[in-house]
Amino acid sequence: MSTLVVKYGGSVRDEGRYLEEDIAHFAGTGQRLVVVHGGGPEISRHLARLGLPAQFVAGQRVTDAETLDVVEMVLAGRVGKRIVRALQARGVRAVGISGEDAMLLRTVPFDTQESLGFVGQVERVDSRILEVLLAAGYLPVVAPLGVDANGQVRNINADVAAGAMSAALCADAFVLATDVVGVMESATSLHAVPELSVAQALDWIASGIISGGMVPKVMAAVAAVQQGARAAYIVDGRQAGILDAVMTHGRVGTRITGGEDRGGHDG
Ligand SMILES: Nc1ncnc2c1ncn2[C@@H]1O[C@H](COP(=O)(O)OP(=O)(O)OP(=O)(O)O)[C@@H](O)[C@H]1O
Ligand SMILES: [Mg+2]
Numbered sequence: 001m002s003t004l005v006v007k008y009g010g011s012v013r014d015e016g017r018y019l020e021e022d023i024a025h026f027a028g029t030g031q032r033l034v035v036v037h038g039g040g041p042e043i044s045r046h047l048a049r050l051g052l053p054a055q056f057v058a059g060q061r062v063t064d065a066e067t068l069d070v071v072e073m074v075l076a077g078r079v080g081k082r083i084v085r086a087l088q089a090r091g092v093r094a095v096g097i098s099g100e101d102a103m104l105l106r107t108v109p110f111d112t113q114e115s116l117g118f119v120g121q122v123e124r125v126d127s128r129i130l131e132v133l134l135a136a137g138y139l140p141v142v143a144p145l146g147v148d149a150n151g152q153v154r155n156i157n158a159d160v161a162a163g164a165m166s167a168a169l170c171a172d173a174f175v176l177a178t179d180v181v182g183v184m185e186s187a188t189s190l191h192a193v194p195e196l197s198v199a200q201a202l203d204w205i206a207s208g209i210i211s212g213g214m215v216p217k218v219m220a221a222v223a224a225v226q227q228g229a230r231a232a233y234i235v236d237g238r239q240a241g242i243l244d245a246v247m248t249h250g251r252v253g254t255r256i257t258g259g260e261d262r263g264g265h266d267g
Contacts, residue, residue, distance in 0.1 A: 002172040003032040004243070005229075007162035007220075008083060010038035011179035011213070012237035016086070019177055022243040023139075024090035032134045034165060035087075035094075036142045038158035039071075039079040040213070046070050059215040060110065063117040063155045071155045075143040083141050095133055098143035099161055100153060102129035105146035107154045120146045120154030122161065125168035163220030167227035174229045175246055176217050177237025182254035183218065185209060192234070192254045198222050201256065218256065225258035232256040 006023060008016065027033050043061070044054040047070055055062040063071060080096040087094035099105030104127070107120030133140045144161035146154050159176060166174035182192020183201075186209070196204075201218045204210040210218055214234075221232035235242050235253030245252040 001030060001032060002247070003034075003169050004247070005034045005036065005162055005166040005169065005171045005174045006243070007159055007174070007176045008035055008037040009176070009178040009237055010040040010042060010079065010158070012177060013041060013179075015179075015238040016083075018240040019237045019242065020083075020086045020090060022241065024087060024092050026243055026247070027087075027092045027139050032169075034130055034134075034140050034142065034169065034171075035083065036144060036158055036162035036165060037075070037079055037083055038144070039075045042079060043071055043074045046074055056212070057116060059211075059213045059217075060116055060119055060157050061155065062115075063119050065118070068118045068153065068155060072145060072153060076145060080141055080143045087139065087141070093138045094141050095138045096141045096143070097129065097133075099146040099156065102126065103147065104129055104142070105144075105156060105161060105164065107146035107148050107156060109148070109154075118152070118154050120148060120156045122146065122156060122164035125164050127165065127168045130165070130169065157216040157220070159217045159220035160223075163224040163229075163232075166224040166229040166232070169228075171224070171229045172231070173246055174221065174224045174232040175243060176221060176232065176234045177242065178213075178217065178234065179236070179238065180214075181236045182234050182252075183210060183214065194251065195255050195257055197257050198226070221256035225256055231258075 076098045084094040084096040106124040108123045110116045110119040110121045144156045144158040233253050
């Protein structure tokens with residue numbers, strides 16, 4: 001039985017039908033599945049309605065107190081429950097929780113200056129609630145929020161949250177489903193690089209080839225494979241059969257390889 005952590009990108013938006021079908025298919029075969037979702041575009045839309053700006057630093061949302069309220073409502077309220085309903089409609093026993101529940105995600109401020117406001121990084125994962133739900137045949141759908149030592153809720157980038165859970169569960173695959181075909185070498189590329197080593201990922205971030213929302217994604221994939229997940233894949237969540245491709249041959253999107261540098265990405 002394999003364990004699969006799927007990060008359902010907020011960027012996939014209304015085009016997630018195939019991904020939901022795929023998740024339902026794998027859950028139906030008895031695999032252990034955990035879904036973690038983002039919600040960037042929907043959060044930004046709600047902020048705009050309230051006249052609040054959306055501001056990002058290296059792909060992470062700057063989260064002041066007002067923004068945090070919106071983040072919490074949109075992620076744990078709307079987006080999470082919408083995914084739960086969509087999966088239930090496909091016969092999956094889905095349960096929506098947030099990283100606050102059962103102390104699943106313990107956080108500390110993202111940086112010491114708290115320049116990103118109420119953004120957290122994951123200090124510790126207590127995966128017991130996931131194990132309980134999985135053992136009982138439920139599929140956890142996790143909103144990327146966490147609590148710190150003072151009981152303060154913090155916004156965690158969903159890629160980062162999913163990566164931490166992938167490592168804690170020693171996932172066979174950590175799949176980051178987003179709105180591009182994978183990591184691309186330039187803005188005009190049509191294809192993803194099939195494989196990215198840790199060294200090359202860091203190099204591409206430093207040189208700006210990897211920017212915006214792809215930065216936390218690649219960093220989360222790197223951390224996950226270095227800390228216990230077997231493999232990480234950045235794939236197009238709008239395409240049919242994407243999880244099947246990952247699990248059967250793995251030649252899809254961009255695969256992030258761990259520790260050892262295989263020198264090149266011509267996999
Ligand atoms: N080298 C690159 N290759 C591919 N995409 C890149 C690259 N550099 C930056 N990006 C951007 O990263 C984006 C994906 O990250 P983004 O945070 O927007 O989506 P998401 O994580 O799926 O959604 P959410 O954050 O709501 O969960 C792409 O749409 C693309 O614009
Ligand atoms: Mg993102």
